[in-house]
Amino acid sequence: MEKAPQNLELITKYFSDFTPVQLQQFSALDSLYNEWNNKINVISRKDIDSLYEKHVLHSLSIAAVFEFEKGVSVIDIGTGGGFPGIPLAIFFPETNFHLVDSIGKKLKVVNEVASAIGLSNVTTQHIRAEEIKDKKFDVVVSRAVAPLKDLWRWAKPLLKKKDGRGTMVDGGPKEKKPDNDFVIPNGLICLKGGDLGQEISESMCRPRLIEIAEIFGEEYFHEKYLLHVAY
DSSP states (O other), rough: OOOOOOOHHHTTTTTOOOHHHHHHHHHHHHHHHHHHHTOOSSOOOGGGGGGGGIIIHHHTTTTTOOOOOTTTTTETTTTTHHHHHHHHHHHOTTTTTEEEEEEEEHHHHHHHHHTTTTTTEEEEEEEGGGGGGGGOSSSSEEEEEOHHHHHHHHHGGGGGOSSSOOOOOOOOOOSSSGGGOOOOOEEEEEEESSHHHHHHHHOOOEEEEEGGGGGGOOOOOOOOEEEEOOO
């Protein structure tokens, strides 16, 4: 693997085997989001200096646990500025990502970033998830958008029914596990934080839960979780 740019040390600390193109794409996010955030605020001002930790690496916790194969379709509900969709689209260049949000100006940033780094596996749509009627996906992803009960209500009509393919793997970053331990997920994958007991109970779901702090050692990931609801 080529030597990673300095601003990617946090990412390459946990992931390896990126192509030169992927390294360039990840590296370009810094200047692109700083530039666009000055025009359209999609990332908190206090967080923009921690872009790679609080947004990119956080999004890639999904890639540390799941494998998205060629041709798999993923919808990112409430993508905001493109998280987790943009980092995942870079990580999985042969997977198709559809990023949706109800706020059009946020999708303008997503489109500009995706275009600038040459992401050909990303499409966007200005729409509420519950209004989508004509598309089905293998996986729904989301980050800090809504309570789990609402996410699952929106996600379920969008999902293709799987036949035993969706298996989640507990454990650390991807390169530390044998390749055959990582298989295509199905259902809803969401990133959340805090005490989730009541939220999970109210959802009537039985999600599998992983503590992100067990994957990434940074203090920021304390009480951050990855939830998977199989379908």
